[in-house]
Amino acid sequence: MTPAEHAQLALLLEVAGTPKPGNVDRDRDFPNLRFEHFLTGAVGSGGGLRAAEADTTVGEAFERSVSGMSRQSGGNTQFGALCLLVPLVKASTSGGCSPESVTNVVESTTVEDAEGFYRAFDHVNVFVGDPPEGADEFDVRRGSDAIPAIRDAELTLFDVMEMGADEDGIAREWTNEFERTFEAGKRIVELDGSLSGRGARVYLELLAHEPDTLVAKKHGRKVAESVRVRAQEALQEARHGDSELVHAFSESLVEDGINPGTTADIVAGGLFVALERGQRP
Amino acid sequence: MTPAEHAQLALLLEVAGTPKPGNVDRDRDFPNLRFEHFLTGAVGSGGGLRAAEADTTVGEAFERSVSGMSRQSGGNTQFGALCLLVPLVKASTSGGCSPESVTNVVESTTVEDAEGFYRAFDHVNVFVGDPPEGADEFDVRRGSDAIPAIRDAELTLFDVMEMGADEDGIAREWTNEFERTFEAGKRIVELDGSLSGRGARVYLELLAHEPDTLVAKKHGRKVAESVRVRAQEALQEARHGDSELVHAFSESLVEDGINPGTTADIVAGGLFVALERGQRP
Numbered sequence: 035m036t037p038a039e040h041a042q043l044a045l046l047l048e049v050a051g052t053p054k055p056g057n058v059d060r061d062r063d064f065p066n067l068r069f070e071h072f073l074t075g076a077v078g079s080g081g082g083l084r085a086a087e088a089d090t091t092v093g094e095a096f097e098r099s100v101s102g103m104s105r106q107s108g109g110n111t112q113f114g115a116l117c118l119l120v121p122l123v124k125a126s127t128s129g130g131c132s133p134e135s136v137t138n139v140v141e142s143t144t145v146e147d148a149e150g151f152y153r154a155f156d157h158v159n160v161f162v163g164d165p166p167e168g169a170d171e172f173d174v175r176r177g178s179d180a181i182p183a184i185r186d187a188e189l190t191l192f193d194v195m196e197m198g199a200d201e202d203g204i205a206r207e208w209t210n211e212f213e214r215t216f217e218a219g220k221r222i223v224e225l226d227g228s229l230s231g232r233g234a235r236v237y238l239e240l241l242a243h244e245p246d247t248l249v250a251k252k253h254g255r256k257v258a259e260s261v262r263v264r265a266q267e268a269l270q271e272a273r274h275g276d277s278e279l280v281h282a283f284s285e286s287l288v289e290d291g292i293n294p295g296t297t298a299d300i301v302a303g304g305l306f307v308a309l310e311r312g313q314r315p
Numbered sequence: 316m317t318p319a320e321h322a323q324l325a326l327l328l329e330v331a332g333t334p335k336p337g338n339v340d341r342d343r344d345f346p347n348l349r350f351e352h353f354l355t356g357a358v359g360s361g362g363g364l365r366a367a368e369a370d371t372t373v374g375e376a377f378e379r380s381v382s383g384m385s386r387q388s389g390g391n392t393q394f395g396a397l398c399l400l401v402p403l404v405k406a407s408t409s410g411g412c413s414p415e416s417v418t419n420v421v422e423s424t425t426v427e428d429a430e431g432f433y434r435a436f437d438h439v440n441v442f443v444g445d446p447p448e449g450a451d452e453f454d455v456r457r458g459s460d461a462i463p464a465i466r467d468a469e470l471t472l473f474d475v476m477e478m479g480a481d482e483d484g485i486a487r488e489w490t491n492e493f494e495r496t497f498e499a500g501k502r503i504v505e506l507d508g509s510l511s512g513r514g515a516r517v518y519l520e521l522l523a524h525e526p527d528t529l530v531a532k533k534h535g536r537k538v539a540e541s542v543r544v545r546a547q548e549a550l551q552e553a554r555h556g557d558s559e560l561v562h563a564f565s566e567s568l569v570e571d572g573i574n575p576g577t578t579a580d581i582v583a584g585g586l587f588v589a590l591e592r593g594q595r596p
Binding site: 046 | 316320323324327328331341342344349350351352354355357358359361362386387388389509510511595596
């Protein structure tokens with residue numbers, strides 16, 4: 035399989051993994067965001083991922099993949115995951131699937147890449163927090179309206195991600211050599227069982243290790259930290275073969291409308307890394 | 316979305332539909348054939364489906380899609396479905412997604428298309444029954460070894476399908492204007508709810524209406540007819556809002572190792588038709 039196929043498969047394996055407390059998975063639909071919206075998003079993003087594999091720039095390939103992903107009625111399904119997968123696909127087709135190679139890809143992004151990234155926000159409603167102080171004109175929620183300001187300030191896409199890295203776990207991957215993504219990939223390779231099942235386990239491990247930034251942005255840091263602690267407890271029980279607490283944790287997150295989406299995105303990146311390293315369903 | 320994307324999505328929605336008694340679905344894995352093998356098959360077949368959309372012939376596009384589908388360890392996941400989807404994609408990109416148009420596509424197949432079809436059997440182990448009497452040299456299980464005989468007899472792919480139409484429900488679609496496929500598509504459009512859920516319902520309706528030919532080939536006609544009758548009973552209960560019998564039926568098929576795969580393939584074709592007619596998750 036090509037890197038673009040691995041990326042599409044990573045999106046599918048991610049959503050198929052269960053239980054993934056707080057998120058749509060093989061056993062969980064939300065009323066307006068269902069499993070099949072994620073399947074459709076994965077199919078739709080294929081063209082953009084193949085463009086990343088060919089000669090298209092990161093920004094344009096990302097915009098195309100998001101535009102394709104959005105052709106379903108569930109809304110934002112895989113924006114964050116694609117934000118990791120597009121540079122990973124590019125890295126894999128050039129220098130290889132490694133932290134160094136993907137760092138090289140993201141550090142080489144241009145102002146045009148930043149423009150593509152902002153245009154991607156025109157296609158779908160993405161939950162993001164307020165921009166850093168004094169950076170209102172670069173607010174990603176403005177979508178393509180922010181492009182003149184981006185051009186004036188000559189911000190590359192890497193610069194844009196640097197601005198968001200304090201608050202956003204995906205932006206932080208960009209500025210931090212995709213550390214958690216590669217760590218997730220390594221863990222998935224180490225574990226046994228179905229790939230989607232391993233993805234679900236690593237989701238819980240990541241969630242237990244660091245507060246999810248999407249949860250922090252939506253519900254505050256305290257809630258995100260409390261989710262982390264509860265994930266840690268559920269993980270400990272699960273390690274002893276008892277999945278009851280994981281399921282109770284899952285129910286409670288759903289009840290409270292808490293979805294650790296950034297952690298799921300990093301799992302998708304990790305699944306891609308594992309597939310590139312020869313893992314195969 | 317393009318026809319090739321609709322075909323890929325149809326494969327995913329088909330396997331995501333549940334309950335689909337006897338087959339892998341969103342809630343059912345078999346020990347060596349799991350949900351994620353179908354996800355991988357759907358991703359892998361994308362290249363062949365896109366080739367069908369472009370200028371590649373039916374036989375070559377089919378072989379490519381099957382070769383791509385086979386890059387997972389579960390074995391045959393979607394051979395029969397692709398046998399319907401490849402000509403449907405070709406029809407949709409030329410004369411439209413209609414019985415007339417797809418009939419035109421399959422009736423125009425050549426000896427070269429038949430060669431591609433036979434080569435496809437080299438990529439994956441497909442369960443098929445014995446060939447008709449006196450047609451041993453055209454046995455599809457011989458794979459590409461049968462190609463010289465096919466060439467000598469100047470058999471087109473349509474001719475090959477005609478030979479199998481008595482025993483095989485997919486071949487019969489080819490020679491019968493894809494009647495059940497379009498009927499399934501119409502029903503999916505009529506029903507309400509998620510597309511994968513509608514697919515599962517239509518699976519049960521089709522199964523209740525005609526014996527599954529894969530079951531007949533593997534277990535005999537009597538078993539296939541008994542499965543049909545039990546599907547009819549389960550469907551009647553389900554129509555009255557009681558799904559208990561469907562689940563019991565499902566468990567009993569799994570216990571007996573009976574999987575009505577041809578019926579699932581036709582549902583995949585029906586989902587494609589529904590997507591082409593504007594249905595969207």
